[in-house]
Amino acid sequence: MSLKIKKDFDSKNNYWLVELEGEVDVYTAGQLKEAFKLIIKEKKENIKIDADKLEYIDSTGLGILIGALKRLKQEDKDIIISNIKPNIGKLLKITGLDKVFIIEG
Amino acid sequence: MSLKIKKDFDSKNNYWLVELEGEVDVYTAGQLKEAFKLIIKEKKENIKIDADKLEYIDSTGLGILIGALKRLKQEDKDIIISNIKPNIGKLLKITGLDKVFIIEG
Amino acid sequence: MKANQSDEIRLSIPNKPEYVGVARLTVAAIASRIGFDIEKIEDMKIAISEACNNAITHGCRYCDEGEYNINFVLTEKKLTISVYDKGEGCKCELEDIRKPNYNNLKEGGLGIFIIKSLMDDVEIESEKGKGMMIRMIKYLGDGI
Amino acid sequence: MKANQSDEIRLSIPNKPEYVGVARLTVAAIASRIGFDIEKIEDMKIAISEACNNAITHGCRYCDEGEYNINFVLTEKKLTISVYDKGEGCKCELEDIRKPNYNNLKEGGLGIFIIKSLMDDVEIESEKGKGMMIRMIKYLGDGI
Numbered sequence: 330m331s332l333k334i335k336k337d338f339d340s341k342n343n344y345w346l347v348e349l350e351g352e353v354d355v356y357t358a359g360q361l362k363e364a365f366k367l368i369i370k371e372k373k374e375n376i377k378i379d380a381d382k383l384e385y386i387d388s389t390g391l392g393i394l395i396g397a398l399k400r401l402k403q404e405d406k407d408i409i410i411s412n413i414k415p416n417i418g419k420l421l422k423i424t425g426l427d428k429v430f431i432i433e434g
Numbered sequence: 435m436s437l438k439i440k441k442d443f444d445s446k447n448n449y450w451l452v453e454l455e456g457e458v459d460v461y462t463a464g465q466l467k468e469a470f471k472l473i474i475k476e477k478k479e480n481i482k483i484d485a486d487k488l489e490y491i492d493s494t495g496l497g498i499l500i501g502a503l504k505r506l507k508q509e510d511k512d513i514i515i516s517n518i519k520p521n522i523g524k525l526l527k528i529t530g531l532d533k534v535f536i537i538e539g
Numbered sequence: 540m541k542a543n544q545s546d547e548i549r550l551s552i553p554n555k556p557e558y559v560g561v562a563r564l565t566v567a568a569i570a571s572r573i574g575f576d577i578e579k580i581e582d583m584k585i586a587i588s589e590a591c592n593n594a595i596t597h598g599c600r601y602c603d604e605g606e607y608n609i610n611f612v613l614t615e616k617k618l619t620i621s622v623y624d625k626g627e628g629c630k631c632e633l634e635d636i637r638k639p640n641y642n643n644l645k646e647g648g649l650g651i652f653i654i655k656s657l658m659d660d661v662e663i664e665s666e667k668g669k670g671m672m673i674r675m676i677k678y679l680g681d682g683i
Numbered sequence: 684m685k686a687n688q689s690d691e692i693r694l695s696i697p698n699k700p701e702y703v704g705v706a707r708l709t710v711a712a713i714a715s716r717i718g719f720d721i722e723k724i725e726d727m728k729i730a731i732s733e734a735c736n737n738a739i740t741h742g743c744r745y746c747d748e749g750e751y752n753i754n755f756v757l758t759e760k761k762l763t764i765s766v767y768d769k770g771e772g773c774k775c776e777l778e779d780i781r782k783p784n785y786n787n788l789k790e791g792g793l794g795i796f797i798i799k800s801l802m803d804d805v806e807i808e809s810e811k812g813k814g815m816m817i818r819m820i821k822y823l824g825d826g827i
């Protein structure tokens with residue numbers, strides 16, 4: 330029931346790589362919001378989220394992803410989500426957000 | 435929150451090998467009691483419990499082990515418990531049962 | 540469990556974000572005990588969290604009590620989860636909850652839509668000023 | 684959590700063996716949320732189960748109510764777990780609970796001894812005919 334966030338700018342591919350581990354819920358969402366704020370402040374580039382170790386996310390987390398995407402879209406940048414688990418894939422599909430974010434692998 | 439029991443008579447070593455997987459608590463204890471009853475009815479020999487996949491046991495389970503041991507002791511047979519996890523080792527130690535059963539590995 | 544019999548588990552939780560995870564793990568424990576598969580358990584974990592989020596965020600904003608309640612009613616065929624708070628309540632109509640519109644992205648407004656999508660049956664009872672109750676049902680087996 | 688502040692979570696469970704596992708997972712969720720390490724969490728899982736076993740086995744044998752209650756009180760420094768039933772009660776004295784005697788093995792009588800051994804502080808309140816309450820405390824950090 331906690332969240333670890335690792336972020337790195339991948340200058341070869343010119344995107345942010347953000348690794349999420351654990352759970353994004355109403356308790357940990359603030360942490361994620363803060364991380365995205367710093368990232369976007371530093372460099373408005375595509376953000377690629379590695380969700381391989383992301384076990385749980387709900388509307389609180391999705392809301393933060395949407396907020397970040399809105400800011401990136403102003404510069405025509407995107408959020409890519411990779412390695413999602415089935416439960417999270419289902420949630421993205423249900424909400425239609427699989428058409429808003431770029432889903433990989 | 436469930437218990438799987440696998441039993442086999444090892445005729446080379448002349449003991450019962452009982453593999454416990456999961457949890458022995460007030461809900462699953464009846465299952466264990468039944469298994470021991472059948473084993474002891476069939477052949478009163480040493481029983482070796484492989485506890486490698488036993489995640490949890492409490493006094494309900496310990497009571498059943500004690501009951502089985504009492505019956506085996508009538509024929510000078512023993513219960514050997516192997517591969518115990520730290521939490522279970524602690525419980526055996528606290529109750530002094532580590533001196534009643536034979537603890538291995 | 541015998542047919543037609545029902546068991547009830549009640550949980551009462553402080554009105555704080557840090558404990559929503561406890562509700563989530565409790566529903567997982569209950570659901571796995573009565574034999575739900577992993578996918579349905581994951582659905583219920585999300586649905587209950589959404590309801591708890593609402594109880595915390597909207598339900599008890601101005602109320603003193605500082606806690607909300609969850610009831611689990613288990614039968615052989617289904618699990619019914621009711622989350623209720625004693626907050627302001629609302630005039631939310633389930634019929635008004637629609638799939639989000641992606642030409643006009645918003646950060647909020649997903650919670651009840653997600654609950655409706657993941658659960659088999661959902662009901663809301665609310666009276667302005669008296670709090671809100673959301674009741675959601677998941678069926679064992681192939682469902683409705 | 685701020686110092687001196689305390690939060691309370693309440694759970695009410697049917698008087699049946701199949702739900703003791705739910706109490707166990709709930710205490711694990713609560714304890715890990717407030718930062719207990721794995722060993723202490725395992726201790727509390729066993730201790731709460733022993734108390735639930737007693738509530739089911741001795742507490743409610745002849746009572747109608749069909750449920751018992753668990754209170755969790757959380758502070759920065761400790762978790763206090765109270766398990767109470769409305770059963771027959773008993774005249775159990777904690778002082779009388781001793782380490783089992785292995786020259787005379789018995790199948791029962793281990794529960795309260797295990798609770799005393801695994802928890803930092805234990806109290807029993809019981810009145811014949813009015814039920815029993817066992818309160819157990821585990822301290823965060825190096826304990827007492």
Ligand SMILES: Nc1ncnc2c1ncn2[C@@H]1O[C@H](COP(=O)(O)OP(=O)(O)O)[C@@H](O)[C@H]1O
Nearest residue numbers: 593594597598628629631647648649650651671
């Ligand atoms: N427990 C509640 N008490 C009062 N109002 C609520 C409650 N739950 C939901 N609502 C109302 O219903 C609306 C929709 O809720 P929801 O779909 O979860 O989205 P969000 O919480 O992101 O706004 C909320 O904005 C709020 O006005």
Ligand SMILES: Nc1ncnc2c1ncn2[C@@H]1O[C@H](COP(=O)(O)OP(=O)(O)O)[C@@H](O)[C@H]1O
Nearest residue numbers: 737738741742772773775791792793794795815
């Ligand atoms: N909740 C309870 N209600 C009434 N009596 C109880 C309760 N818990 C324990 N007791 C009494 O205390 C005794 C000791 O309990 P315990 O150490 O757990 O061992 P056991 O349950 O195996 O007998 C029990 O035999 C019972 O008489």
